[in-house]
Amino acid sequence: MTKNYIFSNHDTVKLAKKYGTPLYAISEDIIRDNANGIIEAFDKQNIDYEINYAGKAFLNMTMCKIINDLGLSLDVVSGGELFTAYEAGFPMNKVCLHGSNKSISEMKMAIEYNVGKIVVDSEYELKLLNDLCKKAKTKKNVFLRVSPGIEAHTHEYVQTGRVDSKFGIPLKLVKSLFEDNKDLEFVNIIGLHCHIGSQIYDERPFLITSAIMLDLMKELKANGHIINELNLGGGFGIPYLKDDSIFEIEIYLDKLLEAVRNKCKENGLDIPKLIVEPGRYIIGTAGITLYEVGTIKEIPHTRKYVSVDGGMADNPRPALYNALHHAIVANKVNFSEEDEELVTISGKCCETDTLISDILLPNPVAGDILAVLNTGAYNYSMASNYNRLPKPAVVLLKGDKDEVIVERETYEDIVSKDRVPSWYK
Numbered sequence: 506m507t508k509n510y511i512f513s514n515h516d517t518v519k520l521a522k523k524y525g526t527p528l529y530a531i532s533e534d535i536i537r538d539n540a541n542g543i544i545e546a547f548d549k550q551n552i553d554y555e556i557n558y559a560g561k562a563f564l565n566m567t568m569c570k571i572i573n574d575l576g577l578s579l580d581v582v583s584g585g586e587l588f589t590a591y592e593a594g595f596p597m598n599k600v601c602l603h604g605s606n607k608s609i610s611e612m613k614m615a616i617e618y619n620v621g622k623i624v625v626d627s628e629y630e631l632k633l634l635n636d637l638c639k640k641a642k643t644k645k646n647v648f649l650r651v652s653p654g655i656e657a658h659t660h661e662y663v664q665t666g667r668v669d670s671k672f673g674i675p676l677k678l679v680k681s682l683f684e685d686n687k688d689l690e691f692v693n694i695i696g697l698h699c700h701i702g703s704q705i706y707d708e709r710p711f712l713i714t715s716a717i718m719l720d721l722m723k724e725l726k727a728n729g730h731i732i733n734e735l736n737l738g739g740g741f742g743i744p745y746l747k748d749d750s751i752f753e754i755e756i757y758l759d760k761l762l763e764a765v766r767n768k769c770k771e772n773g774l775d776i777p778k779l780i781v782e783p784g785r786y787i788i789g790t791a792g793i794t795l796y797e798v799g800t801i802k803e804i805p806h807t808r809k810y811v812s813v814d815g816g817m818a819d820n821p822r823p824a825l826y827n828a829l830h831h832a833i834v835a836n837k838v839n840f841s842e843e844d845e846e847l848v849t850i851s852g853k854c855c856e857t858d859t860l861i862s863d864i865l866l867p868n869p870v871a872g873d874i875l876a877v878l879n880t881g882a883y884n885y886s887m888a889s890n891y892n893r894l895p896k897p898a899v900v901l902l903k904g905d906k907d908e909v910i911v912e913r914e915t916y917e918d919i920v921s922k923d924r925v926p927s928w929y930k
């Protein structure tokens with residue numbers, strides 16, 4: 506029996522040796538299982554729906570190919586994400602452009618590429634988009650992002666639907682915005698959008714939000730504005746630690762659809778097309794990060810620091826949100842619990858760069874391979890070059906195949922955009 510940790514049919518120690526560390530390993534099989542779980546749960550509901558993968562969680566050309574192959578649409582939030590999708594040949598009519606402060610050039614790019622939808626975040630942006638569409642002699646399908654005033658129980662930094670939020674149009678202002686802008690000829694408001702936050706386990710805030718949005722749709726209808734599509738955003742939580750609960754998508758949809766059907770009946774509305782925008786749920790559990798253990802320092806009677814060859818540059822989540830991750834010493838999976846000791850995993854950045862504090866691991870020593878689990882979402886996509894560390898490679902696993910989908914950065918890449926001014930030449 507192998508002593509090594511197997512992830513998605515692959516020996517992770519062999520992967521670390523083959524591709525080097527730090528390494529993001531992403532399983533296409535798990536991505537597909539996660540996405541198909543949502544598709545199957547929706548199919549049971551017998552309604553018109555769309556699953557719009559939130560690219561901010563993890564995006565590159567290969568991910569665009571996988572998302573397209575799964576039949577999902579794609580949410581992009583920047584010119585860079587849009588360009589990635591375009592270059593990957595992702596169908597532009599299945600792209601939805603988001604962003605709380607889209608630049609004029611990003612909006613022009615979306616018009617030029619003819620993306621399917623644009624989610625407008627403010628009245629300013631609605632008017633601007635109308636002008637840009639007028640100049641381009643085109644009309645765009647638009648969603649309005651509404652801030653529903655909901656506080657979801659998740660980290661403050663990843664809550665996005667509160668009253669006091671930079672995202673969306675405050676609920677109270679939506680009706681007047683419709684009235685004041687009903688003459689805009691080049692934007693067609695077909696839907697409402699909201700997103701209350703990320704890493705949410707409890708379906709109740711989503712149910713409350715749907716009721717708020719359907720009440721708003723009723724009020725709008727009374728004023729002659731019929732809305733046929735409702736995007737309830739993403740935010741479905743995933744387990745990071747062994748005892749974390751699982752967001753049961755089927756149970757969520759059963760409850761959501763019961764609530765939506767009742768509310769629509771009460772409000773005299775047809776059931777709108779429902780859109781969800783999961784990022785983390787699709788990619789989070791599909792990724793791990795492999796590191797090699799280096800320096801180990803024991804501070805007497807205090808703490809044992811186990812340092813790895815990556816850190817906050819490839820995973821800023823613990824530093825940003827006190828996020829918790831589980832890890833395994835990949836070359837010691839069969840060690841007994843008696844060999845475990847309490848350690849803290851530190852990164853190599855010049856900061857107190859804690860990746861995991863206080864975790865029981867089997868006697869880690871230099872040269873061990875550490876696998877940090879469920880790092881698929883918001884790790885690669887938020888990686889930086891802090892301390893001029895090159896970003897790790899991304900390797901994709903499918904069945905027994907493994908191939909690099911993003912090359913490891915080199916030191917040459919790190920200096921490639923540097924320019925030395927004439928007075929130093």
Ligand SMILES: Cc1ncc(COP(=O)(O)O)c(C=O)c1O
Nearest residue numbers: 559700703739740782783784785
């Ligand atoms: C508008 C919007 N949609 C979707 C998402 C995806 O969220 P998650 O990855 O938690 O599903 C986010 C991020 O929170 C978002 O801001």
Ligand SMILES: N[C@@H](CCCC[NH3+])C(=O)O
Nearest residue numbers: 561663703704822882883
């Ligand atoms: N980056 C956050 C989630 C933000 C979601 C995007 N609005 C995380 O790693 O948990």
